[in-house]
Amino acid sequence: MPRIPSSPVLLAGLLATAAVAHAVAPKQFDAIVPRSLPGTPRQWTYASGVAELALAAGVAHPRTRRVAALATAAFFVGVFPANVKMAVDARRGAPARRAVTLARLPLQVPLVLWARKVGRSATAV
Template structure:
């Protein structure tokens, strides 16, 4: 399978895995929902998990890939405040956890670029 066909499937797999985790281990995600958001953290956890599952399906399907990949890039930007909150909350945790929390912050950039690249490739193919 060529790289251009594998890349969307890998991103879809990442999104699906994260989406399922929001339902199977919601407590860890509840803790990083910014307090400024209205409503219950669990509602936001489930909503973001459902969004990730929907995005995974959209990115996996060639017909919806471009729109879903662009939505995925926006989603990655949108969840950045939760990652910032996690890093701030975990600044006094053991080094390993702190490194994981702070390491997530710069990872958002390649995730956004990956999703945008998939959208661009999908545009060229259509």
Template sequence: MSRSERSPLLLAGLLAAAGVAHFARPRTFDAIVPRGLPGTPRAWTYASGVAELALAAGIALPRTRKAAALTTAAFFVGVFPANVKMAVDWRHRPTPQKAAAYGRLPVQVPLVLWARGVAKGSEGRS
């Protein structure tokens, strides 16, 4: 299997694992939901978990891959405020935890680019 064939499946796997984690350990995600959002943090945790699972399924299927990958890129941009909140909330934690929280911020850029690359790589395929 070539790299271009593996890339969508790896991205789908990452999204699926993250989606499952939202249900397996929701408290972790509840804590990073920005306070200004309406509703409860748990509702947002579950909604984002469902979204990640749906995006994973969409990317895994060649017929829906391009649209799902573009939506995934937008999703990664949309969840960035949660990563910012985590970095702010964890600024006084021990160095390894603080580093992990700050490290999540720049990781969003390659994730967005990866999703866009998967979309571009799926053009003309079905």
């Protein structure tokens, strides 16, 4: 089994990078927001970007790391339906796009495990 990373700095960087991507290129994220959610896809895109930025800050700071990392794990579970929607939408697309969207689905598991590991290894301050 692959080794799950434990670096809170890398996890915070991943979250911050994703947050910036939501702000800079929101259209690609709008497309994967499940239509069953209330409001507009753009609202959800920006809200998830803000959430990722807050989680990044929380994971980066030792005092909030434990709670923020566990919240990050929950966030990764919560956005899984968007990844499923992306894979479903790609069914009739190019084979390479289908492969990428399908490959993303199981990658959510190591992300959740990574966040949990960061939370468990955080020291109480």
